[in-house]
Amino acid sequence: MSVxxxxxxxxxxxxxxxxxxxxIATVGITDFAQESLGELMSVTFPELGTDIAxxxxxxxxxxxxxxxxxxxPVSGEIIEINEALEDxxxxxxxxxxxxxWLFKIAAHDESELEDLLSDEEYQKMIDG
Structure with missing residues (x-):
């Protein structure tokens, strides 16, 4: 079971x-996702200042x-990347x-969080 x-x-x-x-929204991938991917070798970051939906x-x-x-997961402007991940x-x-963590977004509409899953809902989804 993932944390x-x-x-x-x-x-x-x-x-x-x-x-x-x-x-400010900090974004990353879940423990389940990183386990599924296996050992990560490289990252391709979004460009700073990019507006994303x-x-x-x-x-x-x-x-x-x-x-x-x-x-x-939310709309906004990419304002920071986790440069430590490059190395x-x-x-x-x-x-x-x-x-x-991967990147940060200056969120345009925090109500978009309502469309996302809680920890319990996500756990049910990955448990199948």
Missing amino acids: LPSHLKYAETHEWVYIDEKG AGEEAMSLESVKSASDIFA DPELINEEPYDGG
């Missing part, structure tokens, strides 16, 4: 998001098993909810 922090919201495409009090492809991850697209993509495997 699922209850303060996060989850997309059906296996991304997690946390929006702080300033409306919820559900749009934001970036990609390449593992020893495959490449995987990562989607934006150490395995951080995503080691700390998917902490040091392995």
Whole structure:
């Protein structure tokens, strides 16, 4: 069973998001997703300043098993990437909810969080 922090919201495409009090959304992939991908080898980040819609492809991850697209769970402007992952993509495997975050979005509409899953709903989905 994957570890699922209850303060996060989850997309059906296996991304997690946390929006702080300033409306900044931190995005990463779930423990389930990183386990499914296997050891990560490289990341292709979104461009800073890019305006992205919820559900749009934001970036990609390449593992020893495959490449995987990562989607934006909320709409907004890409304002930061986790540069530590350029030299150490395995951080995503080691700390998917902490040091392995992927990018940050200045969210346009926080009500989009209502379309995402709670930790319990996500757990039911991955349990099948």
